[in-house]
Amino acid sequence: MISVAWWKAMRPSAMLWALTTKELAKAFVEERMDFFVRAQPWLTAGMRREDFGNYGYKFADCNLRFVGARVSGELSSRAVSLAILDEASKYEHVDKREAAPADLVKVRQKTLAFPKIIHSSTPSTEKHPFWQNWLLTEQKRYFVPCPHCGHMFTLVFSADMLCWSGDKADEILATAHIRCPECKGAMYDVDKPAMMAAGEWRGTANCSNGKMVGYHLNALYSNFETFGKCAVAYWEACVKRGGAHLLQNFKNSYEALPWTPYFARxxxxxxxxxxxxxxxxxxxxxxxxxxxxxxxxxxxxxxxxxxxxxxxxxxxxxxxxxxxxxxxxxxxxxxxxxxxxxxxxxxxxxxxxxxxxxxxxxxxxxxxxxxxxxxxxxxxxxxxxxxxxxxxxxxxxxxxxxxxxxxxxxxxxxxxxxxxxxxxxxxxxxxxxxxxxxxxxxxxxxxxxxxxxxxxxxxxxxxxxxxxxxxxxxxxxxxxxxxx
Ligand SMILES: [Zn+2]
The missing domain is CATH 3.30.420.280 (Nucleotidyltransferase; domain 5)
Incomplete structure (x- = not known):
């Protein structure tokens, strides 16, 4: 949403926001986007009542259109300078006579001077273009400082880092914390805001193609998840071995990693x-x-x-x-x-x-x-x-x-x-x-x-x-x- 506002201010030109389906797009406009747009008087300046649509906005000097990626033709019909492909790893490539959804947008941007595409998603599988594209970037991860020793590290779901006592969900919820990989000091939810504020993005791979920038965050960084909730999810999926569907959901939604169907014994x-x-x-x-x-x-x-x-x-x-x-x-x-x-x-x-x-x-x-x-x-x-x-x-x-x-x-x-x-x-x-x-x-x-x-x-x-x-x-x- 901030990207949209920035684009409108700096490069007022056609914008497109794709979600997986048209229904999701409409719901997103009603439940999230409308509050954001209406709260910014400089965004809505000069707009008439009919300029607020179910599927987008006609700003005074440009417009933003919401589409469902599954609807054939929606992605390729007009050139847009900013395209946001939301939940891009869930786009299905339905019509095989056409290029893949993300490529359709790229083709339409060829003639523009400063086009940008934002792919944002929970990863699904390793083979999906969304994850393959991420692998081509410098793979920026967020490093946070340990409040005890200052060591900079990334938050990961591993038995060494995410710790708890007990073997029941409520015990885990109450005792979960993370441990510094360097000094082994414990960190709790209360430490997170300060760590996040003092953190920084660092590239972790050499294979950058220079054109794409990629960022990765898992649920441990989220303001809406506690270490306890993350630990319970980790425990249910991995320690208790709750079954393949739990493990897949955990990998995708908590670790923000693609699911490999090879987990094997x-x-x-x-x-x-x-x-x-x-x-x-x-x-x-x-x-x-x-x-x-x-x-x-x-x-x-x-x-x-x-x-x-x-x-x-x-x-x-x-x-x-x-x-x-x-x-x-x-x-x-x-x-x-x-x-x-x-x-x-x-x-x-x-x-x-x-x-x-x-x-x-x-x-x-x-x-x-x-x-x-x-x-x-x-x-x-x-x-x-x-x-x-x-x-x-x-x-x-x-x-x-x-x-x-x-x-x-x-x-x-x-x-x-x-x-x-x-x-x-x-x-x-x-x-x-x-x-x-x-x-x-x-x-x-x-x-x-x-x-x-x-x-x-x-x-x-x-x-x-x-x-x-x-x-x-x-x-x-x-x-x-x-x-x-
Ligand atoms: Zn430390």
């Missing part, structure tokens, strides 16, 4: 359900593109798996086991053969004893490559040349690989994961227990002990990322030794 039953009766240990499925041999390197044991890829990327676990030393890996990989098929690619985790892994891979450079996981959340993988070893190091996003392996495949979504009927307990334990949990700003994979087989399987999956677009037919020929 891979338990033992899930792993057991991936067994196929017709598939036994040591067997290669028909029409396998290639075999991958992958190694997770540890202090006392090297866990290995052999995986076959079928169709559009289905993973079939063929065999698994352990070795004592890193120095055994190359010999071992050379010795593997199943139904006349040999592994033609292989990744070895080089996060631990890096130099020995590089050296070991170089011994069987035709097949083995070193690899390491990164903390990147976007993108999948890239390769870097290691001149000393004449080898390519594969760096992959650990988060994305787990999302693909556990969040998708192990839960039976998309191209799957097939396990032999005769898997053993060690393998079951090594694959289960993965949990994608809600932590502060975003979803994170919980650290699991003894998931070495899972890590080896993850590397096998990376070989598919690397090779899926390649010449699978030649890989198959090579697997059968036709080129050697």
């Amino acid at each position: 891979v338990d033992e039953n899930k792993i057991l359900s991936l067994r196929k009766d017709s598939h036994g240990r040591g067997q290669v499925p028909e029409q396998a593109h290639y075999l991958a041999a992958c190694y997770d390197v540890g202090l006392e044991q090297q866990h290995w798996v052999v995986v076959a890829f079928v169709g559009s990327g289905e993973m079939w676990l063929v065999d698994w086991g352990t070795l004592v030393a890193v120095e055994q890996i190359a010999e071992h990989a050379k010795s593997l053969s199943y139904d006349g098929m040999r592994p033609v690619v292989g990744l070895v985790d080089s996060g631990y004893s890096t130099r020995s892994v590089y050296a070991e891979c170089a011994k069987f450079g035709e097949v083995l490559q070193p690899s390491k996981g990164s903390g990147a959340r976007q993108g999948t993988h890239y390769e870097t040349y290691l001149a000393e070893y004449d080898s390519y190091l594969v760096t992959y996003s650990d988060y994305q690989s787990k999302l693909d392996l556990y969040g998708r495949r192990a839960l039976g979504r998309g191209e799957g994961l097939v396990l032999p009927r005769d898997i053993d307990n060690e393998l079951i334990a090594g694959l289960s227990g993965q949990v994608l949990e809600n932590k502060g700003q975003s979803a994170q994979w919980k650290k699991v002990d003894e998931d070495h087989y899972g890590d080896a399987l993850k590397l096998a999956l990376i070989t598919w990322w690397v090779n899926a677009e390649g010449d699978l037919e030649s890989m198959r020929d090579m697997s059968y030794g036709k080129f050697s």
Whole structure:
């Protein structure tokens, strides 16, 4: 509303305010906008009774029009210099013959000198253009000072920051407070106004495109929410695990984060359900593109798996086991053969004893490559040349690989994961227990002990990322030794 007033004063020209539906637009004008406009004599100067409409205002020198984003044509009919797209993440792209709602407005602004679009919304999903646009900005977040030590920090929903005593809603409501990440001092609702007044916006990402400015606030900052109400919502959605709909509402409405449908828990039953009766240990499925041999390197044991890829990327676990030393890996990989098929690619985790892994891979450079996981959340993988070893190091996003392996495949979504009927307990334990949990700003994979087989399987999956677009037919020929 302040943007509208500013625009009217500084750049009197056509303004548009879109809400999801025409009904919402009308209600917003009646219940909110009218009070604001009528309280500002300089805004209403020169206006006649008929200039106050159900869907907007004819100011003396410009006008403001309210529309429903779902009504086809409303967004594209006239050029506007200021467009406010309210609850933009709830706009549906109904008529696919047209551009997306937000783009329709942008097209109409092309000819104007100082156009501006304000997208404001509770985020819905990660894929929605609203959230994608926010990711392209500098991602300004509001930093507030700790009243005890002066440390500047952002308010987040995390177990370390939002604290309470008791395990009943009324106890939580009464005792909730936040704790400084630096000095651990407690802050209550009474401290909030002073902290907010002394706070400042700071960019938190480098990927600004320079044209868009993005701001993020969650419910902890709100004047209308207490820490107690936020804590109860957090507790109901995350601690009590009230169900997916509660968690989604909490992520969207309280954390102001998009909902990822991947919140996942891979338990033992899930792993057991991936067994196929017709598939036994040591067997290669028909029409396998290639075999991958992958190694997770540890202090006392090297866990290995052999995986076959079928169709559009289905993973079939063929065999698994352990070795004592890193120095055994190359010999071992050379010795593997199943139904006349040999592994033609292989990744070895080089996060631990890096130099020995590089050296070991170089011994069987035709097949083995070193690899390491990164903390990147976007993108999948890239390769870097290691001149000393004449080898390519594969760096992959650990988060994305787990999302693909556990969040998708192990839960039976998309191209799957097939396990032999005769898997053993060690393998079951090594694959289960993965949990994608809600932590502060975003979803994170919980650290699991003894998931070495899972890590080896993850590397096998990376070989598919690397090779899926390649010449699978030649890989198959090579697997059968036709080129050697
Ligand atoms: Zn502090």
